[in-house]
Amino acid sequence: MPNNDGVMIGLEIHTQLTALKSKLFCSCSSDYRGSAPNTFTCPTCLGLPGAMPVINKKAIEFATRLALALKCDINERFFFFRKNYYYPDLPRGFQITMYNKAGGKAFADGGIVPIRIKDKVKEIKLNRIHLEEDPGRLVHEGSISKSPYTRVDYNRSGTTLIEIVSEPDMSSPEEAREFLKQLLAIIQYTGICDTNLEGAFRVDANISVKGYERSEVKNINSIKEVESALAYEEKRQKLAIKEGRELIQETRHWDGQKTIGLRNKEFEADYKYFPEQDLVPIEIDKSYIEKVEKELPEMPKERKERYQKKYQLSEFDSEVLVLDKTIADFFEEGIKSEKTFGPQEYKLYCNWLMNDISGWLNDNNKRINETNLKPKQVVELIRSIKEGKITGKIAKTFVGEMMKGTAISEIIKKSGKEAISDITVLEDICKQVIEENPKIVEDCRKKPKAKQGLVGKVMAKTKGQADPKITREILDKLLKELGIN
Numbered sequence: 001m002p003n004n005d006g007v008m009i010g011l012e013i014h015t016q017l018t019a020l021k022s023k024l025f026c027s028c029s030s031d032y033r034g035s036a037p038n039t040f041t042c043p044t045c046l047g048l049p050g051a052m053p054v055i056n057k058k059a060i061e062f063a064t065r066l067a068l069a070l071k072c073d074i075n076e077r078f079f080f081f082r083k084n085y086y087y088p089d090l091p092r093g094f095q096i097t098m099y100n101k102a103g104g105k106a107f108a109d110g111g112i113v114p115i116r117i118k119d120k121v122k123e124i125k126l127n128r129i130h131l132e133e134d135p136g137r138l139v140h141e142g143s144i145s146k147s148p149y150t151r152v153d154y155n156r157s158g159t160t161l162i163e164i165v166s167e168p169d170m171s172s173p174e175e176a177r178e179f180l181k182q183l184l185a186i187i188q189y190t191g192i193c194d195t196n197l198e199g200a201f202r203v204d205a206n207i208s209v210k211g212y213e214r215s216e217v218k219n220i221n222s223i224k225e226v227e228s229a230l231a232y233e234e235k236r237q238k239l240a241i242k243e244g245r246e247l248i249q250e251t252r253h254w255d256g257q258k259t260i261g262l263r264n265k266e267f268e269a270d271y272k273y274f275p276e277q278d279l280v281p282i283e284i285d286k287s288y289i290e291k292v293e294k295e296l297p298e299m300p301k302e303r304k305e306r307y308q309k310k311y312q313l314s315e316f317d318s319e320v321l322v323l324d325k326t327i328a329d330f331f332e333e334g335i336k337s338e339k340t341f342g343p344q345e346y347k348l349y350c351n352w353l354m355n356d357i358s359g360w361l362n363d364n365n366k367r368i369n370e371t372n373l374k375p376k377q378v379v380e381l382i383r384s385i386k387e388g389k390i391t392g393k394i395a396k397t398f399v400g401e402m403m404k405g406t407a408i409s410e411i412i413k414k415s416g417k418e419a420i421s422d423i424t425v426l427e428d429i430c431k432q433v434i435e436e437n438p439k440i441v442e443d444c445r446k447k448p449k450a451k452q453g454l455v456g457k458v459m460a461k462t463k464g465q466a467d468p469k470i471t472r473e474i475l476d477k478l479l480k481e482l483g484i485n
Contacts, residue, residue: 007234008214009176010168011226012204014161015187016134017062018194023158024133025053025096025279032155033198037139045133045158047092052278059160060284062192063107063131064292066162069186069299072108072129077283079104080131080276088152089136097132097163099273106130113166113186114301115178116319124179125167134159137199144253145260156199162192168206173230176205180223181323185300188325196367207233209241213249218262220254229254303328311335311346320354326369327353334375341379348382360399372405380408388421393464421467423474426458429466430474433457434482444484451475 016030023030026044043051067074081099100106111126136157140147164183170176180203184195195201203226208214215233220226233252236259240247252259298306300322307318322328331353335341341349357378361368381398384390390398394417401411412418420426433454434441440457443450454475458466479485 008168009170010206013164014202016200017160024160030159037153040155065190067108070111072111074108075105079281084272098130124169127165173227177227213247312343338379371403
């Protein structure tokens, strides 16, 4: 009887090199998104007889960038193979890819992606990364399980993919989520791929209960969906084991709610790999690798460490901030524009980006560079709070208007929500609150924290416009007069 003591998860990530202008083996444009079907094609990417592939030199550079960023061991000599299988989106009847057996080598072996789970760092090992061409795209009417027909668009056929294969080092869907977040950040920083583009990042998720056969869930398009599919599949497999049902090695499809069996999983021998005779072996030397390494931009880990040192942000804040390069770039642009800011303001700026602004972006399915928000607006917002023009609570209501590019001073004027900092006005309100809430006042004698209840009452009366610092000072003074310290 196999030992059922947990799950093993390994991921295969297919990353399209969207920064390349042309496809992997021909000069067709790889910028096909939004174009009419089957308009970005040629005899080579359609696999017509006699068409000869020629390697895209820039693809080698991009693969080198990623291998260096992931700490892989780059193989200096390799050649392509034909992976034979028959599917409508594969016009040749085979895919040109790399194979790390039968004398072949992947582009690079090994590599590490560190993740943080419950304040502990775990290193997820990579098996390899390799280059290959993307198949075409199958277009279904509705869901894959109910579509009455399938259409094929070959615009994507032949675009450049890097496949990143992890070891089965992940033991939960949560670890898979964190691994993907860190990996996509690294890919984003290398500048080889915009992973937010449709179809630019696809995951095949392999999962098994230890000692049992594995399932592969194909072509999942987001981190959230990968986590959900793995969670469902873990429950499905454990229930099958509990009920004594057989688990088979198979390929499954995630429809957003459940996985659906598609076919028995192919084995390596089924693909009949053999060397691609129309492409010569490729050699890259150490000097080339060193040149690419020198030009490699700052990676998330180095940026995180710089933020801790230069801006005195915590390790957690720095790590979260650098995960999205566009957010981190926005942060630095704002910081550089305001010379009077120090550690306290850096922390406030970081908090606004990670919390209220990121929350709005998530709710509206937007990226920060897809809005009209500018760093100077966030700087102006923080300055307005510090100067007592508005309270933090009021500022939170401005986020939607800020995204339109409206200046903070104009938003304050239009809203009529300027902070109340007049001591005479606030003292009258505080006296009313003390008179109206004798129970809270009595609680303050025993529990100093009960004072916050009075502050809350003042904020409610003023619709969040009372300056909280001045309010606390006035309440402390009035309570002291009543013999409450």
